[in-house]
Amino acid sequence: MQSFPIQLVRSRFPALAGPAAYLDNPGGTQVSQPVVDAVAAAMVGAASNLGGHFKASNDADAIWVRAHDAMAEMLGARSGREVLLGQAMTMLTFHISRSLGRMWAPGDEIIVTRMDHEGNVAPWIRMAEDRGLTVRWLPFNRDTWRIEPADLAPLLNERTRLLALNYASNLTGSINPVAELTRLAKSAGALVYVDGVQSVPHVRADVEALGCDFLACSSYKFFGPHLGVLWGREALLSELVPYAPRCATPVPPGRHELGTPQTELLAGLAASVDYFVWLGEQVGAGGSRPQRIAAAYDAATSYEMPIGQHLIDELRKMPGVTVHGITDAGQQKHRVPTVSITHAQHRSEALAKALGAQGINVWSGHNYAFELARTLGLDENDGVLRIGLAHYNTVAEVDRVIASLKSLLA
């Protein structure tokens, strides 16, 4: 494989031409020029509702179809009929949790984790309250930083209806053994809902290979516009009671998508999938679009990993700094380059503010990984200082944040 074309990649993202170092990628990524152009073009040419008998509406219809199909390619789904698009992952999860809850009865059980973002916890807890279900909490292992199948097994029984878990943590960056955990949960008869928000920017999600029933993600974390995406098995999406207007289409995905779609953002979403295809081509891949997307992921991961390890190694050398997550270079394949730290004397928010003032964008707080922050015994509000890389970051940017931190901590 040829070397990663970092300068070409960066030139694709207008925001990266500015002075800021974008190390806030787990919170949201920048978009490439073609995404900006696609959004603008849709606002000019397809600012119309769907299903009309004129060109702008026909173009909006085409954008709608294309966005669903592109996401199916991205996630390894069978077709765009399995893809729901909406405002955000949290909204989609709250929404579909109502439909799922309709299948279950008091005394049934669901499992949520102490590692997940609230977007994959709160919807299930609220649904359980509404339906009289029992909530079981799955811990993560403090040594491996991931959810171990051995901890899931004792929670499963014939009343387990759902396992909701994340693919990668937005705080520690650890990647869970999702396929294995899914197999275990499904052998007990449960459905599996995967939060892929933090994995999809770094790890190719092949929903068929994972074997799960749902996988949610957010396109603003993978170089696209502010949208949520939910893949679900077509049979399930067809059967679930839709929380939708009575005259809505009876077939998925439309039967679970409410209101007029954000056509311009859907155009940007398809363009963000095209970006992965483009990146695959730049690193020498041919073949089908999914093959090019897969090559883009491989190249981006190979490029990101050493930079992420460099960041971790430098942070660990700083007196008073604790890295919350996998630090061992040999375990890099079990994490994404999202690195959270605390300092013995300095508050995370103060550090984030000071770095922000220098044009270094990072995040502080619990980042909605509420249970995780509690389990680690962190200050619930101040949480961690989170530095999260994407494939458009450079070693120079990592060295910049390290140098700034050194002088702030001195």
Ligand SMILES: Cc1ncc(COP(=O)(O)O)c(C=O)c1O
């Ligand atoms: C792991 C994880 N899940 C869910 C969400 C929520 O995504 P959205 O903003 O699309 O609701 C986030 C957002 O940061 C996240 O990091």
